[in-house]
Amino acid sequence: xxxxxxxxxxxxxxxxxxxxxxxxxxxxxxxxxxxxxxxxxxxxxxxxxxxxxxxxxxxxxxxxxxxxxxxxxxxxxxxxxxxxxxxxxxxxxxxxxxxxxxxxxxxxxxxxxxxxxxxxxxxxxxxxxxxxxxxxxxxxxxxxxxxxxxxxxxxxxxxxxxxxxxxxxxxxxxxxxxxxxxxxxxxxxxxxxxxxxxxxxxxxxxxxxxxxxxxxxxxxxxxxxxxxxxxxxxxxxxxxxxxxxxxxxxxxxxxxxxxxxxxxxxxxxxxxxxxxxxxxxxxxxxxxxxxxxxxxxxxxxxxxxxxxxxxxxxxxxxxxxxxxx
Amino acid sequence: xxxxxxxxxxxxxxxxxxxxxxxxxxxxxxxxxxxxxxxxxxxxxxxxxxxxxxxxxxxxxxxxxxxxxxxxxxxxxxxxxxxxxxxxxxxxxxxxxxxxxxxxxxxxxxxxxxxxxxxxxxxxxxxxxxxxxxxxxxxxxxxxxxxxxxxxxxxxxxxxxxxxxxxxxxxxxxxxxxxxxxxxxxxxxxxxxxxxxxxxxxxxxxxxxxxxxxxxxxxxxxxxxxxxxxxxxxxxxxxxxxxxxxxxxxxxxxxxxxxxxxxxxxxxxxxxxxxxxxxxxxxxxxxxxxxxxx
Numbered sequence: 001x002x003x004x005x006x007x008x009x010x011x012x013x014x015x016x017x018x019x020x021x022x023x024x025x026x027x028x029x030x031x032x033x034x035x036x037x038x039x040x041x042x043x044x045x046x047x048x049x050x051x052x053x054x055x056x057x058x059x060x061x062x063x064x065x066x067x068x069x070x071x072x073x074x075x076x077x078x079x080x081x082x083x084x085x086x087x088x089x090x091x092x093x094x095x096x097x098x099x100x101x102x103x104x105x106x107x108x109x110x111x112x113x114x115x116x117x118x119x120x121x122x123x124x125x126x127x128x129x130x131x132x133x134x135x136x137x138x139x140x141x142x143x144x145x146x147x148x149x150x151x152x153x154x155x156x157x158x159x160x161x162x163x164x165x166x167x168x169x170x171x172x173x174x175x176x177x178x179x180x181x182x183x184x185x186x187x188x189x190x191x192x193x194x195x196x197x198x199x200x201x202x203x204x205x206x207x208x209x210x211x212x213x214x215x216x217x218x219x220x221x222x223x224x225x226x227x228x229x230x231x232x233x234x235x236x237x238x239x240x241x242x243x244x245x246x247x248x249x250x251x252x253x254x255x256x257x258x259x260x261x262x263x264x265x266x267x268x269x270x271x272x273x274x275x276x277x278x279x280x281x282x283x284x285x286x287x288x289x290x291x292x293x294x295x296x297x298x299x300x301x302x303x304x305x306x307x308x309x310x311x312x313x314x315x316x317x318x319x320x321x322x323x324x325x
Numbered sequence: 326x327x328x329x330x331x332x333x334x335x336x337x338x339x340x341x342x343x344x345x346x347x348x349x350x351x352x353x354x355x356x357x358x359x360x361x362x363x364x365x366x367x368x369x370x371x372x373x374x375x376x377x378x379x380x381x382x383x384x385x386x387x388x389x390x391x392x393x394x395x396x397x398x399x400x401x402x403x404x405x406x407x408x409x410x411x412x413x414x415x416x417x418x419x420x421x422x423x424x425x426x427x428x429x430x431x432x433x434x435x436x437x438x439x440x441x442x443x444x445x446x447x448x449x450x451x452x453x454x455x456x457x458x459x460x461x462x463x464x465x466x467x468x469x470x471x472x473x474x475x476x477x478x479x480x481x482x483x484x485x486x487x488x489x490x491x492x493x494x495x496x497x498x499x500x501x502x503x504x505x506x507x508x509x510x511x512x513x514x515x516x517x518x519x520x521x522x523x524x525x526x527x528x529x530x531x532x533x534x535x536x537x538x539x540x541x542x543x544x545x546x547x548x549x550x551x552x553x554x555x556x557x558x559x560x561x562x563x564x565x566x567x568x569x570x571x572x573x574x575x576x577x578x579x580x581x582x583x584x585x586x587x588x589x590x591x592x593x594x595x596x597x598x599x600x601x602x603x604x605x606x607x608x609x610x611x612x613x614x615x616x617x618x619x
Contacts, residue, residue, distance in 0.1 A: 058421055060428075105604040111420030112363035116554060117603050120596035123551070127596075131589040241547065245428060252425060285436035291429030292411055295422055 009177055016173075016260065020166050024159055032158045036230060038263075038270045039165040040223050045250040045262035046176050047219030052248075053257035054180055055212045056192035057107060058115045060244045061122030065217040067129055067239025068095050069224025071136055074145045074234050084148045088225040092218050099217030103210035122244050129236040141235025148229045161230045168226060172219060176259050188212060189257070242284075249287050253294050255301025264302045330462035335584040336577050337460070341469040341538075343576020344476040347569040348531035349553025351483065352524030354562050358500035359520040362423050366407060366431035367528055368550015369438075373400040374529025375541035376438055379447040389450055397529050403434065404525025408518050431546065439543040449536035472534050479527060480569060486523075496520060528553075548592060552579075555599040561609020570611065 024032060048062050072091035076082040082090075106117050129136050136142060148155045148164065155164045179185055190198035191205045199205050228234050246269060254265025273283045294301065349371055356364045377396035381387040387395065407430050415422060451468045458465050487493040498506040499516045507513045532541065532549070539545075552575065559571030575595060583591040602610065 052421075056421065058424060106600075109603055109607065112424055113603060113607060115365075115424045116363065116551075116558075117600055119551070120599045124593050124596050124600075127590060127593040131587070131593075245432060248425065248428070282436075282440070284432060285440065288429050288431075288433030288436055292426055292433065295425050295429065296411070296414065299422070 005181070009181065012260070013170075013174055013177065016263075017170050020170065024162055029158075032162055034270065034274060036158060036161050036165055038267050039162070039169040040227050040230075041247070041250060041266035041270050042169050042263045043172055043223040043226070044220055044247050045254065045266045046172055046259055047216040047223070048247050049251045049254075049256065049259065049262045050176060050179070050188075050219075051212055051216040052251055053255075053262075054185065054188040054192060055209055057209055057213065058111075058248075059118040059213070059216065060115050060241075060248065061118035061120075061125070062216070062220050062247050063239045063241065063243040064122035064125035065095050065099065065220035066224040066227070066243070067125055067234075067236070068098070069221025070228040070234045070239070071129060071142065071224075072221070073225035074142045074228045075135065077146050077229075078142060078144055084146055084229050088148075088222065088229070091225045092221040095221035095224075096214050096218030100210060100214035103213040107206065107209045107213055119241065119244070123241060126236060126240050129239060136236070139236060141233060143233045145228050145232045145234065147232065155230070165226050165230065168222065172222070173259055173263070180257075180259065184208070192257075246287065249291055253290055253301055255303035256299075258301065258303040261301050261303030264306075268302070331584065332581075333461050334463040335580045337463050337465055337469070339577035339580030340573055341465075341472045341576070342535070342580065343556070343573035344472050344569075345531050345535045345549070345572070346552045346556040346575050347572025348476055348479060348527050349549060350556030350560060350568045350572050351480070352528045352531075353554050353557040354560070354568055355496075355524045355527075356520050357557070357562050359496055360412075360517050361420075362412065362427065363554070364521075364524070365424065365427040365550070366434060367524065367553060368546035368548070369431045369434040370400050370404055370525040370528035370546075371532035371535075371549045371553070372438065372541065372543065372546035373403060373434065373525075374532030375449065375536035375545065376442055376447070376532075376543065377529075378449055378533050378536065379541060380442060382449065383447070389452065393533055396533065397526055400529030400532075401522055401526045404521045404528075405518060407434075407525075408521040412517070412521075413514065431550075435543055435546060442543060444543060446540045446542040447536075448540045449533070451537040452534075466538070468534075468537050472538075475530065475534050476569075479530060483523075483527075484565070492516075492519065551599075552595055555595055555602075558599060558602055558607075559610050561611060563609070567609060567611045571609070574610075 023035065027035065044062060044066060048059060051057050051059055069091045072094060073084070073087045076087035076090060077084050102121065106114065106121070109117050130139050132138070155161050180188070187198065187203040187205075187208055190201060190203055191209065195205050224239075227238075250265035250269045251262055252265070253268060254263065255261030269287075272286065276283050276286065298305070300307075349367060352367050352370070353363065356362055356367070374396055377399050378389075378392045381392035381395050382389060385392075411426050411430055412423070415426065418426070451466065452471045453467045455466060458467065458470070485493075487497055495506065495511045496516045496519060498509070498511055499513055503513055506516070531553075532545075535541075535549075553572075556572035556575050557568050559574055560568030561571075562568075575598060578598060579591055579595050582594040586594075
């Protein structure tokens with residue numbers, strides 16, 4: 001990455017982090033709780049975007065990894081009395097390893113077949129969470145999961161959780177931005193555009209795809225673990241097929257291949273049900289319409305809209321730099 | 326009941342659900358072969374068949390045969406509309422875009438059905454009574470026989486259509502090579518539309534004949550669609566006998582698994598089989614690996 005690019009990315013990140021930090025000064029109560037969910041969904045959307053937007057590999061099973069992370073963390077802390085941080089580390093590591101192992105056969109598949117296989121994987125996890133009563137508590141879920149804590153400081157209200165989870169989210173965003181601008185990021189985009197060409201250029205495409213799949217599962221598991229420890233309750237319904245679709249919608253609407261786009265998508269999709277509260281069940285119809293319309297008419301997602309507005313403003317301000325903008 | 330009787334029972338009921346999966350799988354294969362699209366909305370046409378029939382019977386008080394005859398064209402029209410509005414405008418779209426579009430379509434159809442008909446589960450009356458028939462120590466319902474008969478009929482009709490009619494042959498030409506097909510004067514767009522029409526019609530029929538046994542609701546399409554896809558994958562995406570076998574194998578394994586292992590894991594078994602086949606023989610169980618399906 002060129003020095004000026006580093007500077008720009010860093011400024012963008014710092015500005016974003018600043019906005020996130022001062023939001024609780026203006027927002028209280030229920031909305032703050034919703035913003036905690038925006039943070040969790042942003043983590044998940046960034047994880048999926050690394051896979052889908054950068055490497056061009058679809059996964060319709062992200063909710064499964066999210067659920068596994070939440071449940072492993074929940075079970076280790078409630079049934080076995082582990083420290084929540086240790087449980088989180090174990091949950092994310094084991095889900096990452098699991099995805100790595102499954103990645104070998106599953107990422108040999110492409111396009112539609114990969115979509116179906118990951119979908120099947122997600123549904124198997126969902127059925128397991130529902131049916132393994134002895135371990136997971138079945139459909140009625142798992143309650144009494146402890147909050148995260150540092151010494152005697154317990155993350156037990158919305159404000160504390162806000163800073164805790166956004167701390168994780170910002171870290172993951174920073175690491176992801178760094179990753180996609182690195183050599184690996186360029187290799188991933190090469191795979192996205194043409195896998196054959198990427199291999200000719202010496203990219204070990206199959207192994208890189210497995211790594212990024214595993215990373216994206218690991219990120220989802222971290223989100224799951226955070227979810228379990230803030231909600232203190234998990235049940236299978238949060239981790240079904242519909243949630244995988246919701247995540248897909250976030251990534252597409254935000255913009256494939258844009259980390260901050262994932263945040264925009266996660267925010268829109270998380271706030272949408274709150275805005276549409278009067279129409280309750282309409283949200284699913286809205287997701288469907290958004291998915292179709294966005295892919296047809298705005299394939300770049302929300303982030304491209306912002307980008308074109310910026311370019312328009314810049315070129316309007318200084319017509320000479322048009323070419324560089 | 327002896328174990329052997331139980332086994333026969335499981336196998337018979339597995340065969341009848343397998344027939345349904347085969348019909349749905351046919352729909353996947355027909356669209357895939359003319360367009361290389363896996364239509365994720367396929368299951369929704371199955372749901373539409375069942376739900377529109379329920380609507381005609383319970384709300385409009387139609388007699389059953391009339392309700393069936395009236396509901397198939399509706400599901401078919403929605404299938405055609407979906408192709409014209411969402412698939413056709415996307416020329417040269419990547420598989421990823423098409424996956425997302427068809428998923429969007431399926432959510433939309435499911436959501437609208439939920440708004441229209443609510444979240445309740447409905448049942449459809451059986452076609453000819455509930456008097457059980459005893460066969461080889463097992464018991465089956467007349468509806469099972471209807472399922473077998475209609476499946477055989479539809480598949481035969483399909484075979485005849487694709488092998489002996491001009492349109493059917495033209496559609497097969499599109500499956501072989503779209504460019505070449507258009508060069509010899511075949512209207513490829515029309516053939517794609519036909520493939521959506523045929524598969525949504527077959528899907529809706531499958532939804533109607535299974536509804537008396539398993540009930541129907543706005544969200545049954547996901548599972549039935551995925552199972553149909555499993556059947557098509559086992560059959561190697563052929564719109565022929567292999568997919569029928571694929572459906573039957575899946576139905577029987579699922580029914581045996583549910584009966585002998587655990588009914589809760591019934592759906593997991595189907596997906597486990599799907600993953601296994603995708604990993605080991607992505608070209609299907611019966612197909613020699615002629616071309617790599619990538």
